[in-house]
Amino acid sequence: MRAAYVAEPSAEDPAGAVRVGEVPVPEAPPGWVGVDVRAGALNMHDVFTLRGVTTPAGPGPHVIGSDAAVVHNGRDFVVYPVLPADSGGRTVAHATLLPDAGHGVLAERIVVPEAHLVPKPAGLSWEEAACLPTAWLTAYRMLFTKAQAGPGRIVLVQGAGGGVATAATALAAAAGATVVVTSRSAAKRERALALGASAALDSGARLPRLADIVVETVGPATFEHSMASTRAGGTVVVCGGSTGFTAPLHLARLFAREVTVCGSTMGTLEEFRALVGFVDAHGIRPAVDSTVELDGVGRQAGRMLAGDAFGKLCVRVS
Ligand SMILES: NC(=O)c1ccc[n+]([C@@H]2O[C@H](COP(=O)([O-])OP(=O)(O)OC[C@H]3O[C@@H](n4cnc5c(N)ncnc54)[C@H](OP(=O)(O)O)[C@@H]3O)[C@@H](O)[C@H]2O)c1
Numbered sequence: 112m113r114a115a116y117v118a119e120p121s122a123e124d125p126a127g128a129v130r131v132g133e134v135p136v137p138e139a140p141p142g143w144v145g146v147d148v149r150a151g152a153l154n155m156h157d158v159f160t161l162r163g164v165t166t167p168a169g170p171g172p173h174v175i176g177s178d179a180a181v182v183h184n185g186r187d188f189v190v191y192p193v194l195p196a197d198s199g200g201r202t203v204a205h206a207t208l209l210p211d212a213g214h215g216v217l218a219e220r221i222v223v224p225e226a227h228l229v230p231k232p233a234g235l236s237w238e239e240a241a242c243l244p245t246a247w248l249t250a251y252r253m254l255f256t257k258a259q260a261g262p263g264r265i266v267l268v269q270g271a272g273g274g275v276a277t278a279a280t281a282l283a284a285a286a287g288a289t290v291v292v293t294s295r296s297a298a299k300r301e302r303a304l305a306l307g308a309s310a311a312l313d314s315g316a317r318l319p320r321l322a323d324i325v326v327e328t329v330g331p332a333t334f335e336h337s338m339a340s341t342r343a344g345g346t347v348v349v350c351g352g353s354t355g356f357t358a359p360l361h362l363a364r365l366f367a368r369e370v371t372v373c374g375s376t377m378g379t380l381e382e383f384r385a386l387v388g389f390v391d392a393h394g395i396r397p398a399v400d401s402t403v404e405l406d407g408v409g410r411q412a413g414r415m416l417a418g419d420a421f422g423k424l425c426v427r428v429s
Contacts, residue, residue, distance in 0.1 A: 112136050114218030115408040115426070116172040120163030126413035128161040131406050134172050137214070139222040144183060146190075146228070148428040150237035150402070151217045152178040153411050154245045154274065155353065156208060161412060167213050174215030175408075176426075177208045180231055180240035181221070190216065191227040191383045192244040205379050208245070217408060219429050229384055232391035238425040242397035243387060245377070246274035246423060247282075250326065251386040252378035253348040254283055258324040262287035267322035267340055270329040271311065272299040272421040275350060277398040279326040280306045282386075285393040291318055293333065299421050306398060324348065334358035343368040350375045353418065398422025 118130040139145050157175045159165045167173040177192040194207045194214075209216060209223065216223075231240045253275075254260035266283040270276050271294035283290045284307025291310045292303040300311035312318070314333060321342035327334060330352025337347050338361050347370060352358070364370060378386070390397075400420040403411055404427055411424040 112219040113405055114172070114174045114215070115176065115405055116174045116215070117161055120161060122162050125158050125161035126409050126416060129175070129409040129412055130172075131408060134174060134218065136220050137222045142224055142226070143222045144225045144228075145220055145222050146181040146183040146188070148179045148181050148216060148219060148221055150180045150241040151176045151426045151428055152238070152241045152245075152274075152423045153408070153415055153426065154178065155351065155415065156245070157210070158412055158415055160210060165211060167211055167215070169213035173210070173213065174218050175210055176215045176217030177210055178241050178244040179216035179221065180237045181223075181228070183228055187231040188228040189231050189240050189243050189387060190223050191229060191380050192216070193377050193380075203376055206376050208377075217405070217426060217428065227380070229387050232387060234391065234394060235396065238399050238402045238427065239397045241425055242274070242278070242399065242423040243390065244383070247278040247390070247397060248378040248383050248386055249350050249375065250275050250278035250282055251389070252382050253326055253350055253375045254279060254286070254324070256378070256382060257348045257373055257375045258346045260286050260288045260324055264288045264323045265320055266290050267318065267325045267337070268292045268308070269314075269325065269327055269333040269337060270294065270353065271303040271308070272296065272419075273328055273353065274423045275328045276326065277303070277306060277422045280308050281395050281398070282389070284308065285389070285395055291322065293336070302398070302421050321345065328353060330354040330356060331358040335361065338364045338370065341368065341370050344370070346371045346373065348373055348375050399425050401425065402427050
């Protein structure tokens with residue numbers, strides 16, 4: 112079967128480290144099932160794997176990808192992409208992605224735990240459904256578990272074009288929050304308004320009113336602005352750092368305003384089911400930047416590195 116896998120990781124040219132070719136069909140361990148992948152989506156995590164920052168377990172070739180919409184026994188599903196972390200307690204329980212355990216999903220046929228199959232909302236295309244497992248699950252937990260996004264709340268989403276950011280914008284707006292986004296790009300700001308944002312500002316611009324909740328995925332390029340834009344008692348939720356992992360923290364803003372800064376990673380199976388139900392109930396269509404055939408995965412990785420996408424970079428598998 113055909114799959115996208117890491118040839119030789121490359122810190123200098125991660126997009127060039129993708130190969131698409133034949134790999135052995137995996138065997139399903141007990142409790143797992145073989146499923147046919149229709150579409151997938153890329154995440155920054157895949158770029159980390161292509162760079163060699165994360166090394167998947169087991170012998171290669173290491174198939175990349177965490178996000179898949181699949182068919183099993185004639186029924187359509189999305190796959191919850193997380194395995195329990197190892198018992199060493201290095202990280203939270205729901206933090207190990209399928210590809211890290213040697214079960215990447217950008218392949219024609221994959222094996223997944225049967226319990227991880229969640230029915231695909233009928234109103235979503237294969238590509239839209241494939242957006243949900245990583246970026247959308249992460250945004251859901253940030254908004255609704257780590258903070259209480261809802262009516263009367265102002266949610267600031269930094270870096271409006273990102274996969275997590277577009278998800279957070281659509282989810283928070285559907286939940287009745289007032290969403291303010293920032294982006295470096297006027298075109299992305301325009302598109303964020305169409306997703307449900309009430310206001311779209313240039314990166315670093317002053318907010319008309321301070322936010323209750325900030326969805327922070329960009330890192331050092333926006334973190335100080337996130338702290339400056341949060342009201343007293345508000346919450347900054349951080350899930351990543353596309354521009355790096357070290358940012359200065361203005362301690363006076365932290366203590367004088369009693370701001371909570373908290374981390375968030377992926378989500379639980381229950382949260383994933385709740386996300387899929389929420390998306391279905393609200394008729395939300397995830398923002399897809401573009402879709403390529405499996406042969407184009409390297410090109411999508413390049414787009415992710417360039418940071419010019421709006422929404423998810425998808426892959427049609429079969
Ligand atoms: N912890 C978790 O479970 C988890 C899950 C998913 C993702 N993540 C992490 O979250 C981060 C975002 O992921 P993603 O998939 O949403 O990434 P993405 O789609 O690549 O989006 C990143 C966004 O960051 C903004 N950005 C990039 N460079 C910038 C700069 N120099 N100044 C200002 N803004 C900049 C861009 O927004 P604009 O162009 O609109 O300004 C871009 O759209 C990554 O670090 C990823 O690893 C973590």
